[in-house]
Amino acid sequence: MSKQTLDDFRDLVRKVKSYEEALAVMYWDLRTGAPKKGVETRSEVIGVLSTEMFKLSISTEMGSYLEELSQADQLESLDEINRKLVLECKKEYERSVKIPPEMYQEYVVLTSQAESIWEDAKRASDYAMFQPYLEKIVDFNQKFVELWGYEGHRYNTLLDMYEPGITVAKLDEVFDELRKHTVPLVLEMKNDPSKLDTSFLKQHYDVSKQKEFSLFILKELGYDFEAGRLDESEHPFATGLNPGDVRITTKFKPYDIAFALFGTIHECGHALYEQNVSSKLIGTPLCNGASMGIHESQSRFWEIYIGSSLPFWQKYYNDLQRYFPEQLADISVQQFYRAINQAQPSLIRIEADELTYNLHIMIRYELEKGLISGEIQVADLPRLWNEKYEQYLGVKPSNDAEGVLQDVHWAGGAFGYFPSYSLGNMYAAQMIHALRLQLPHLDTLVAQGEFTPIKEWLTEKVHQFGKLLTPEEIIHNVSGEELNPAYLVKHLTSKYARS
């Protein structure tokens, strides 16, 4: 192998990654307070740099480096990082060059329009407005699948973009198992609603105090403020520019203590992942999460299994009471714990509790699968949506705004993304089970605010590898077995079964 080719390839990869960081800073800036009159010019700037980045990633240089370096004998002579890097870039390259540039350009414009139309359609609860756009988007995605090729189900190719290696066959299996055990729990609740009073969570909570408490909890969890910062945005997110700069945002609601608090812990989970990726991967696309599902497992791990646990609040509830004595002085830690963990069937995914959340995802998964295979028509979505909500959750949307129009994902063309959320939940349950075998006194550690052993374990098993391992390798590394929904089923059953 020519050392020069490898060096040139690495330089080109680093260059692409530099554009990616610049774009990430600009997006972060747009979402955390960029002045609105600059948005139009900024969008053009983003367009120019995105195009340049895309050109580099499908350049003839990239093509020829990849062709040379991906020869079997060449690959063998590379160290692990370079080998995986070549394979990752080759996968991206081949995906990109298979789409004619004009077609891709048309699709970008379409989804950008569709997102704007979707906003209006949702506001007016008018599915007919959005339907023609969605039809075109589905059509494009069907064509992309044709161009990219597929094995087994057509939807597999889209799933692979977010969760490499996952298939319809596997998802059908794990979702069946999960649904079989979850639906009865949910319908039981539906028929006998909880009498729990959770109204104290919705009192007035001073926003600046909420912020102070969020910062306090982030420090306790070990979020590294020298490698990140907390800002505010309309929709909370985490963005990793590089392992030394992983930013999170939250949204403080003046009449809701739970929203920002658990949102912050959720984003902190994402951030702890990227802050602890090996520095050897900096400047490459491997310096990233292994998949959307593994990423979500980290956020849910901290949000649900640590941050919503009784031991955690045994440690921190006094602090929270000190911040909000008027609101919480008369509320016990047990009351607080039960209130933040209350489950009940509802219509809106992003407000759903951990028990019902996966049912929201399964509904979307089943619809996406059918749309891409052609078995479901876009025109039938609202009816099918409502039927499935009634069947799985026992609730029925009164209009499409709180039904099929609630999420932006389809307007953006992100078919294959939704399952990641439930995969994250399943991975997280499987991980916490494995961790308990290693650290039998986990609850005691959490109750003492001792998170270092937990983070070290996650870094050793998950974080450090970035995208060097597949999701399958990661979960096997962690637990010694493949993805297994039994752990999540067990967790949900023991937490939410009435009897």
Add this chain to the structure above:
Amino acid sequence: MSKQTLDDFRDLVRKVKSYEEALAVMYWDLRTGAPKKGVETRSEVIGVLSTEMFKLSISTEMGSYLEELSQADQLESLDEINRKLVLECKKEYERSVKIPPEMYQEYVVLTSQAESIWEDAKRASDYAMFQPYLEKIVDFNQKFVELWGYEGHRYNTLLDMYEPGITVAKLDEVFDELRKHTVPLVLEMKNDPSKLDTSFLKQHYDVSKQKEFSLFILKELGYDFEAGRLDESEHPFATGLNPGDVRITTKFKPYDIAFALFGTIHECGHALYEQNVSSKLIGTPLCNGASMGIHESQSRFWEIYIGSSLPFWQKYYNDLQRYFPEQLADISVQQFYRAINQAQPSLIRIEADELTYNLHIMIRYELEKGLISGEIQVADLPRLWNEKYEQYLGVKPSNDAEGVLQDVHWAGGAFGYFPSYSLGNMYAAQMIHALRLQLPHLDTLVAQGEFTPIKEWLTEKVHQFGKLLTPEEIIHNVSGEELNPAYLVKHLTSKYARS
């Protein structure tokens, strides 16, 4: 002229400008709170994008577009904006291609090292540490001048980078005039120091209240928060990404009410300029200030002639007292006005008042001029510096940290920059004089907080043109004459003469 060439040229120019905005966002981010562990990777990202931007600006495409479009007949067929744009890009292009890339690269590395060494040298007050770097930097600049060519004095070529059209001949003339009238005023003060008690400015002023008051004043002055934002940074600055996004920063000192307040008004002046550049210039290098001097005139206009005036505080002093009753209840508006305008000779430029400021600049100007012509040796700088401070200001640095090492500019190679500060002061005085002829009741307007007519006049005469006009054309537009130091002399004399 080929319409196609013009379109392609404009696209390329827009592309370069897009890199510039991306870089500006990243610099702004680094200076307003980017996490420190990400700085190393960020520097590489900035390096990659700067290099790409530079390559575009000296690309063969750029060269051939400019060659075609700058033919006399072609130029004539262009509208004014495109014509000036071609000329501006041609000037930049020719300057850039005349420097061999390796030489430029070496210089970039040198100044980057020198800035870091300068920090250490200043801290240790050890000029010998810094001297060899400065010698190399001066040497490079002399070579650049050779490569770029020069008319009259060699230093003219460097001046032209910051203040197009200004020459040593002109500067010698206006600085002589200014010095002749200022030095006696300063030495008079030195010999009979003011008895004014200004200590109330240095009480404890709560930083969050300072911030609220700064935001209030910015709104009053008409800074457009939909096209900008206020942040905090170690050194205050303004950065215009585009006219819809012109950001400013300030630094709040807990024991100094004046620093952040007048710093904010100063940066607001810079920002009002760029927020009001014509939208026709967006996406071009003409969407910028006409020069560093004209830019500084706008900041000084608002800081000195509006924000430090008695009418301004007759309007706003009650508000300030309301924010800080403990500190200011017993201080009259006259006392406040006199305190913020107190002048006295001092060693440090950035802390200097408006009377002595220009003497600091002249000293640097005279030294730079001699360094570039070869009449002054780097080794002699500390001695010459101290002599001039004694001669012009009657003060003598006790070490080089508060003398020749105080400013970063030379470490960064910015020879020719310093005179802009004084040019700004002269332009501002000339402008306010012209404005008073148009608005005889200016003081009444200011005392009523009516700034709209002032801003409209500045926009009409200065802001809208961006870099479409030369500094000379701007000042002629405003005042009907060329740069004339008499207005500043008159202002300073009437404000600061004892008798």
